[in-house]
Amino acid sequence: MKKSILLGIAFLFVSVIVFGQAKKPTLMVVPSDVWCNQNGYMINYDDQGTLVKVPDYKRAFQENAEVIQVISHINGMMAERGFPLKNMESVIKTLNSNAAEDNLRTSKSSGSGISESPIDAFKKVAKADIIMQLTWTVNKTGPKKSITFNLQGLDAYTDKQIATAVGTGDPSFSAELPVLLNEAVLAHIDGFNDQLMTHFEDLFENGREIIVRIQKWDDWDGDLETEFDDEELGIIIEDWLADNTVKGRFSTTDMTENMALFEQVRIPLYNDKNRAIDARRYVRGLSKFLKNAPYNIPNKLVMKGLGRATIILGGK
Amino acid sequence: MKFRNILLVIILTGFSLNANAQWKKNKANKDTKIWRYDLECEGIAKQGSKLVKVWSYSKNPKHAISRGMKNAVHGIVFKGYAGGGQGCTSLKPLVKSAETETKFKEFFDKFFADGGEYLKYVSAATDGSIAPGDRLKISRREYKIGVIVNIQFDQLRKRLESEGIIKGLTAGF
Numbered sequence: 001m002k003k004s005i006l007l008g009i010a011f012l013f014v015s016v017i018v019f020g021q022a023k024k025p026t027l028m029v030v031p032s033d034v035w036c037n038q039n040g041y042m043i044n045y046d047d048q049g050t051l052v053k054v055p056d057y058k059r060a061f062q063e064n065a066e067v068i069q070v071i072s073h074i075n076g077m078m079a080e081r082g083f084p085l086k087n088m089e090s091v092i093k094t095l096n097s098n099a100a101e102d103n104l105r106t107s108k109s110s111g112s113g114i115s116e117s118p119i120d121a122f123k124k125v126a127k128a129d130i131i132m133q134l135t136w137t138v139n140k141t142g143p144k145k146s147i148t149f150n151l152q153g154l155d156a157y158t159d160k161q162i163a164t165a166v167g168t169g170d171p172s173f174s175a176e177l178p179v180l181l182n183e184a185v186l187a188h189i190d191g192f193n194d195q196l197m198t199h200f201e202d203l204f205e206n207g208r209e210i211i212v213r214i215q216k217w218d219d220w221d222g223d224l225e226t227e228f229d230d231e232e233l234g235i236i237i238e239d240w241l242a243d244n245t246v247k248g249r250f251s252t253t254d255m256t257e258n259m260a261l262f263e264q265v266r267i268p269l270y271n272d273k274n275r276a277i278d279a280r281r282y283v284r285g286l287s288k289f290l291k292n293a294p295y296n297i298p299n300k301l302v303m304k305g306l307g308r309a310t311i312i313l314g315g316k
Numbered sequence: 317m318k319f320r321n322i323l324l325v326i327i328l329t330g331f332s333l334n335a336n337a338q339w340k341k342n343k344a345n346k347d348t349k350i351w352r353y354d355l356e357c358e359g360i361a362k363q364g365s366k367l368v369k370v371w372s373y374s375k376n377p378k379h380a381i382s383r384g385m386k387n388a389v390h391g392i393v394f395k396g397y398a399g400g401g402q403g404c405t406s407l408k409p410l411v412k413s414a415e416t417e418t419k420f421k422e423f424f425d426k427f428f429a430d431g432g433e434y435l436k437y438v439s440a441a442t443d444g445s446i447a448p449g450d451r452l453k454i455s456r457r458e459y460k461i462g463v464i465v466n467i468q469f470d471q472l473r474k475r476l477e478s479e480g481i482i483k484g485l486t487a488g489f
Contacts, residue, residue: 022488022489023489024486024489025489076363077363080364080470081484081485081486082484082485082486083485083486165405167405169403170401170402170403183360183403184403186360186361186363187360187403187404187405188405190407190469191405191406191407191408193485194408196485197483197485200485200487200488200489201483204488
């Protein structure tokens with residue numbers, strides 16, 4: 001009897017430890033568009049008469065040793081702080097090999113291929129919760145060289161800049177570029193991590209910030225002005241958000257009869273079972289709320305990136 | 317009789333030397349107690365370290381030199397520094413609130429005691445020698461001495477994290 005009580009207590013303790021931790025954000029260093037453009041790592045294509053330039057990361061990682069060096073150095077220092085980075089070069093390689101495998105794979109019984117919609121294909125890109133956008137330029141004044149270094153921490157959920165480290169190093173006559181780059185990383189990473197820490201503290205206190213969009217299918221006969229018990233659907237959704245966000249925090253950026261946009265939606269890090277939740281799990285709650293009585297609105301939940309969720313009302 | 321006198325002289329000399337050393341120690345401690353010093357970055361150190369110059373004030377230049385290491389560690393923990401030349405960027409202190417200092421007073425008193433644990437995280441960067449320009453007489457009875465030291469920043473931060481004084485970057489995840 002005593003043994004089973006002890007076992008129960010131990011199980012509860014382990015559950016709290018396992019589930020009582022927020023999902024650890026993933027970080028990834030990405031060379032900025034400016035850096036790629038300045039160094040010639042861009043792909044140009046014609047989009048219906050408009051010239052569009054997109055960064056060619058694969059070529060940048062294959063041809064530029066300095067970018068590997070800087071990322072490797074930042075990765076080492078972040079790993080030391082308990083935050084090993086996702087390595088973009090490896091992520092790109094994995095995505096490519098997965099795509100090749102998916103193209104070749106067929107079902108043993110029916111001969112069918114892997115199903116993939118154009119949207120699925122479009123979403124196959126390297127993702128991380130926090131993107132560390134890296135830019136550096138080499139300044140030359142006569143024989144002297146210096147580095148202007150800029151590392152921006154961008155929250156992929158909201159596109160907000162949550163940390164930055166920017167500055168120009170001391171000019172040097174003799175130092176090689178890799179040495180100057182190493183010094184730049186050493187000089188800036190502690191300040192960057194300090195700001196990252198402030199962001200995490202805010203996250204624990206006020207919840208994770210996400211963006212929620214509501215849209216409707218063309219063929220649905222209702223809209224956000226449809227009334228239920230004398231209350232418009234748009235207001236009902238706002239009330240749900242007010243009840244389910246941390247300290248009732250969110251902003252209604254846009255609201256028409258066809259769409260609504262809610263920004264700065266602060267979601268809790270844990271649900272009532274003390275399990276870590278993310279944007280998808282959170283918005284799933286709203287989706288179910290609308291699907292159930294008395295509203296009975298069938299809907300489709302679509303994720304964009306890591307912190308943007310769209311509910312499309314009127315069907316799957 | 318003669319032997320007794322000699323013994324007395326030896327005991328008195330020993331006592332006065334000890335008293336003098338204790339007086340000097342107290343004086344140095346008194347000078348340090350108010351934590352009057354300036355900290356500046358002295359360049360980009362190797363990974364995990366900070367190279368700083370700490371300017372300590374004292375009526376006796378020797379006290380200022382001996383207390384430089386203690387002041388430097390204290391500065392990294394409680395004050396930080398604002399940028400500087402040689403590619404330096406600003407550094408925020410490891411302990412950001414005054415409340416934390418009060419809350420963990422007992423730990424810090426022990427940590428910064430003479431011969432305390434702080435010595436593990438600091439080493440002289442110039443074999444203890446002071447550059448002529450770093451030995452300033454700022455008034456008739458006061459010196460300002462600049463000592464360059466190397467702080468084991470990452471180790472110090474981990475020590476404070478292990479004591480629960482500051483939070484690690486992964487705390488809560």
